[in-house]
Structures are given as C-alpha cells and as structure tokens.
Amino acid sequence: MRGRRFASEQDIERHISNGFGAGAGASYVPWLRVQDVPSRGRSHKIQGVVVDRIHHLFSDLERAYLLVCEFSEDVVDIREQYPLLPRESAKAIANSIGVRYPKYPTTSVPLVMTTDFILTVRQPNGDSKTVAKAIKYQVDLTGKESLRTLEKLEIERRFWLAQGIDWGIVTEKDFTVDLIKNLGLLRQHTLLPRELNNSSLLSDFVDHLVALKAYPWSTGQCLRKVASRLCLSYSSAKHIFYYLIWWKMIRIDLANTLLLLTSPLPDFTVISLTESAPLSEKSL
Incomplete structure (x- = not known):
C-alpha cells in the first residue's frame, strides 16, 4: 500500500x-x-x-x-x-x-x-x-x-x-532482554485449537507438570513426558505450556528466566485454569 x-x-x-x-x-x-x-x-x-x-x-x-x-x-x-x-x-x-x-x-x-x-x-x-x-x-x-x-x-x-x-x-x-524474548515466544500461543481448549485437559496437564518439578529434567523432557501421559503430541504439549504462561494460569518470573526447552523446568506457581481462558482458534 x-x-x-x-x-x-x-x-x-x-x-x-x-x-x-x-x-x-x-x-x-x-x-x-x-x-x-x-x-x-x-x-x-x-x-x-x-x-x-x-x-x-x-x-x-x-x-x-x-x-x-x-x-x-x-x-x-x-x-x-x-x-x-x-x-x-x-x-x-x-x-x-x-x-x-x-x-x-x-x-x-x-x-x-x-x-x-x-x-x-x-x-x-x-x-x-x-x-x-x-x-x-x-x-x-x-x-x-x-x-x-x-x-x-x-x-x-x-x-x-x-x-x-x-x-x-x-x-x-524499563524491561529485560529475557522478558521481551519470552513474550515474543509466548505471544505465538495465545489461542488453543478447540480440541485442546478443555478445562479437564488443562488441569491434568498442570497436575502432571507439577509432579515433574522435583526431577532434574529439562523443560523439553518434562513436556515430552506430559505429552506421553496425556496422549498428546509434543507440539501440543509445548503449545499448552506456553498458552498457560501467557494467560497467567501458571506464573513464571519471565523477566529473569529465559524460556528454553533445553533448560531445567522453570519454577512456577499455579494460579487459575479457567477464569481467564479465551476462546479457541476455531470459535473466533
């Protein structure tokens, strides 16, 4: 134009x-x-x-x-x-x-x-x-x-x-390099496909993820294990993980923790799984 x-x-x-x-x-x-x-x-x-x-x-x-x-x-x-x-x-x-x-x-x-x-x-x-x-x-x-x-x-x-x-x-x-890198990544995962936008699935996902916090595995390894237990693809597990962080259903110190699949699973706190969940991609 x-x-x-x-x-x-x-x-x-x-x-x-x-x-x-x-x-x-x-x-x-x-x-x-x-x-x-x-x-x-x-x-x-x-x-x-x-x-x-x-x-x-x-x-x-x-x-x-x-x-x-x-x-x-x-x-x-x-x-x-x-x-x-x-x-x-x-x-x-x-x-x-x-x-x-x-x-x-x-x-x-x-x-x-x-x-x-x-x-x-x-x-x-x-x-x-x-x-x-x-x-x-x-x-x-x-x-x-x-x-x-x-x-x-x-x-x-x-x-x-x-x-x-x-x-x-x-x-x-006014903001860290890590924060902007993290937000740039998370912003690609602000909506879930209809088949993944299910409160029961998200709850089970978080429960499994919480259970893995005690183990010295990388974030990628943890997501693969959660994906296997929930019969999801690895890409779907990553998508859900980033989606939950963007919508603050799980909270991470994004300003000082760079999200890398090869790094240990970052410390996180579970906040909410349903209150702020947006519409799925296919319902827009």
Whole structure:
C-alpha cells in the first residue's frame, strides 16, 4: 500500500476527515502507518492480541513495549502513533517555551506531532485511565542529537499535561532482554485449537507438570513426558505450556528466566485454569 505524503494543509485536512488518528479499539486508525515513514528504520506490522487490528510500530523498542502492554492484565486498549491535535495547541506550547515547532521535510507545513502510545488502563476500582507513553532509546535522550529530541518531548509532555493525562518516557532500560524474548515466544500461543481448549485437559496437564518439578529434567523432557501421559503430541504439549504462561494460569518470573526447552523446568506457581481462558482458534 502506497504511503501518504504531507505536503500541504489540504493533505492534513484530508487525512483527518478520512479518520486517521481517530477511533478506539479495533476501529482506531493510526495517524502514521509503516508505509508512510519508510526511512525510520526497523518497523513492524503486527496483528493485535488485545485489540483486533494491525498495529504499526516504527522500531524494535516499540514492538517490545507492545508485547509488554499486551501481556499486562490492566491494558484494555492500545492506540499507537496518536496525533497531537489540534496542532494549534501544540504550536502554542512550543511558542511559550521558545522551541521551534517541527515542519514536514522540504515544506513549510507544521507537522502533526504524534505520541507513540496512548493506553487505556483499568484501575483497581474498575475505572479506566488514559496514559500517554513516548518510546525512546536511551541514546536518543543522551546522545549528541538529544537536545532537539528533548525539545519535542517537552512539547508532547505539556500537551498531555494540559489535558490531565499522565505522560512518561519508556526506554529499553524499563524491561529485560529475557522478558521481551519470552513474550515474543509466548505471544505465538495465545489461542488453543478447540480440541485442546478443555478445562479437564488443562488441569491434568498442570497436575502432571507439577509432579515433574522435583526431577532434574529439562523443560523439553518434562513436556515430552506430559505429552506421553496425556496422549498428546509434543507440539501440543509445548503449545499448552506456553498458552498457560501467557494467560497467567501458571506464573513464571519471565523477566529473569529465559524460556528454553533445553533448560531445567522453570519454577512456577499455579494460579487459575479457567477464569481467564479465551476462546479457541476455531470459535473466533
């Protein structure tokens, strides 16, 4: 799909009228899509787990943060590349702090600034709260080119502060490499085939797995033994294992324990087997 160009005020008005940067949940349309900014390096288009639509991410760090958000029990909506509109508000902030407001390259058109993530987060009392997150590598905040980056982040911070929305910066220091590797693996197993999505089967699976915790076998060996006892294929046993971890029916320290089939079975705690189980693949 061909990317869009922002070369005039008419372009911006057209994109606004076409619904870019508007909506919520599955109906939200990011202001910027991967194909609109091909020069921004590693990018990703990923089908959502929490939200049923394609997410447009412009860096590995944004992908990592999406994984963290989707794994959270509290994040109920994720809107990436969210526009700071109306521009007049952002431009007024820039003027008030003596910062040059950005323009589109090779034009005199003021840029529509964006926030990397706008999240809807469930609060302990059941209410929802909106939070804004800028995703930046640490080097972008401390390197030679950081001054301009920090100026634009200050515009962004004040824009959301004026609306009573909490804003913050997320860097690669906020999560471990192991956590992101684990979530990338587990995310492939968020749904079970109908024949495996059975509470009795899952309960038996966990019982057998718990019984094997005392033995010095690798995770792969343990899963093979469980598969044999339950007349499952090894691939089905792996799928169930990762599924149970993703949905927190069994809990593991994912931030500090890399899930490897060749490593010992990690320490885990059984939480629940049915309360949060989603629909099977074939029932969607």
